[in-house]
Amino acid sequence: MIELKNVYKSFTRKGTTIDALKGIDLKVEKGDIFGVIGYSGAGKSTLIRLVNYLERPTKGQVMVAGRDLGTYNDKELRTAKKNIGMIFQHFNLLESKKVFDNVAIPLVLLKKNKNEIRQRVMELLEFVGLSDKAGSYPSELSGGQKQRVGIARALASNPSILLCDEATSALDPQTTHSILQLLKKINAEYNITVMIITHEMSVIQEICNKVAVMEEGRIIEQGSVLDVFGSPKHLTTQNFVKTVIQNSMTSSVRKSIKTEPGSQLYKLNFVGASASEPILFEMIRSCDIKVNILFANTTEIQETTLGTVIIQFDGEAAEINNALSFLTRNGVGVEEVESNVFDHSNR
Incomplete structure (x- = not known):
């Protein structure tokens, strides 16, 4: 047109x-x-x-x-x-x-x-x-x-x-x-x-x-x-x-994050059906890692639910990779969060 x-x-x-x-x-x-x-x-x-x-x-x-x-x-x-x-x-x-x-x-x-x-x-x-x-x-x-x-x-x-x-x-x-x-x-x-x-x-x-x-x-x-x-x-x-979607952690949460060797932070994006499925629950059941949810939010765009979760994984690299593979297989977008969000004084 x-x-x-x-x-x-x-x-x-x-x-x-x-x-x-x-x-x-x-x-x-x-x-x-x-x-x-x-x-x-x-x-x-x-x-x-x-x-x-x-x-x-x-x-x-x-x-x-x-x-x-x-x-x-x-x-x-x-x-x-x-x-x-x-x-x-x-x-x-x-x-x-x-x-x-x-x-x-x-x-x-x-x-x-x-x-x-x-x-x-x-x-x-x-x-x-x-x-x-x-x-x-x-x-x-x-x-x-x-x-x-x-x-x-x-x-x-x-x-x-x-x-x-x-x-x-x-x-x-x-x-x-x-x-x-x-x-x-x-x-x-x-x-x-x-x-x-x-x-x-x-x-x-x-x-x-x-x-x-x-x-x-x-x-x-x-x-x-x-x-x-x-x-x-x-x-x-x-x-x-x-300006319309809160999709990142507050500064106070960032300052409170404590990291250990093997700890990694990821942003997970859920769109549509994946936002209402118990995907995180199933991931935790099937993978030997510790999970800390630092932030979560949902909004609706074009009558479709859009969810954002920022999550901290602690565990062996192989298990973290298994968890990430599980998420992507189930339609979840995964982005690694830059390490500079951590307050290094907490290490």
């Missing part, structure tokens, strides 16, 4: 060139709710503006529905962009126009007749829960209601792609949740592919099925949300995940 191939984007201002995107490769499948996350300045907003060609790449290809947007002439590009809706952080509503007229703007530009416009606008206002606000002005609405108007407007031309640029960052947590659930409903009922730009990992956790993590104009990690949350590889990704 959306594919970026080796995309670069540079801006030149006052003789200085800034490389906003550096070799981006990204693929969004039809039906995805795809999240792109990064800190301020990572390049994520530039990336999403390339998808609807508000910006053109300096180098590389932006493919939508199998065709490079750079190959379109102006008329073809205008037609193609009607298939891409966009909602913004600050709503971008016309304050002088009523809610009905704000939603109707894309249809007026498409020169639809009045009856068709009225039917479509009222249908969308009903869908987003604002059928009673058609005659109101934006100044009379809450932030969440304004964003719902923005969403209705973005859906007016029946797009197959919906782009969301920090669409919830100006909203309180409860309103954010309601907007995210609306986006999830749009994806499910209208079969619209959704691409979300955000700096909030909780947004990714709540509705996305795939995620790409950006830093300094590059994608440093991407994959299914379960894989990225369950086993983040890059430090930046790990820091984002920590």
